[in-house]
Amino acid sequence: MPRKIVLICDDEEGMLRYLKKMLEALGLAVETFADGTSLLRRLAGGEPGDASLLLQDMRLPDGDGLQFLRRVKELRPALPVVMMTAYACNDVACAAYDGGASHFLPKPFSRETIVGVIRTTIGDADH
Template sequence: MNAKIVLICDDEEGMRRYLKKMLEAAGLAVETFACGASLLRRIEGGSPGDAGLLLQDMMLPDTDGISILKRVRELRPALPVVLMTAYANGEAAAAARTGGACDFLSKPFTREAILEVIRSTVGPAG
C-alpha cells in the first residue's frame, strides 16, 4: 500500500485491536476509531491521500456504516471503503455496493479473508 494508512472504525474494542494487530503485523500503518464522529473528524482534517483504505463497521452507536460511506464519498471519493457487519444479509450488501463500498465482509471473518480483501482493493498486505 505504499505508506498509506488503513483506517478502522468499529465500536467493538476487541475487533479494533484484532484488526490493528493483524494489519500492523502485515506491515501496514493503522489508525482506529470507536465511532463515526471521530472517524469523520479524522477524514475531514487529514492530508489528502494519506489514507489508503477504510474498514468500516455497519452498526455504530452514533451512526451507521451507510451514512459514513455517503459522507466519505463526498469528502474522499477515491478512498476505498470495505464495510463489515455481524448482521449480514443481501439487503445490507446491496446497500453497501450501491453506496460505493468496494467490498463487504460478514463477521466473523478469517485473517486470510481480510488480507485478501486488502490485496484485491489496494495491493499486497503481507
C-alpha cells in the same frame, strides 16, 4: 516509500485490537476509531491521499454505517471502503455497494479473507 495507512472504524474494541495487530504485522500503518464522528473528523482534517483503505462497521454507536459511508465518499470519493457487519443480509450488502463500498464482509471473517480483500484492494503492504 511511506507505509500505507488503513483506517478502521468499529465500536467493538476487541475487533479494533485484532485488526490493528494483524494489519500492522503486514507492514501497514493503522488508525482506529470507535465511532463514525471521530472518523469523519479525521478524514476532514487529513491530507486527501493519506489513507489507502477504510474498514468500517455497519453499526456504529453514533449512527448508521451507511450514512457514514455516504459522508466518507463525499469527503474522499477515491478512498476504498470495506464495509463489515455481523448482521449481514443481501439488502444490507446491496445498500453498501450502492453507497460506494468496494467490498462487503460479513462477520466473523477469517484472517485469510480480510488479508485477501486488503491485498486485492490496495496491493501488498510492503510496496
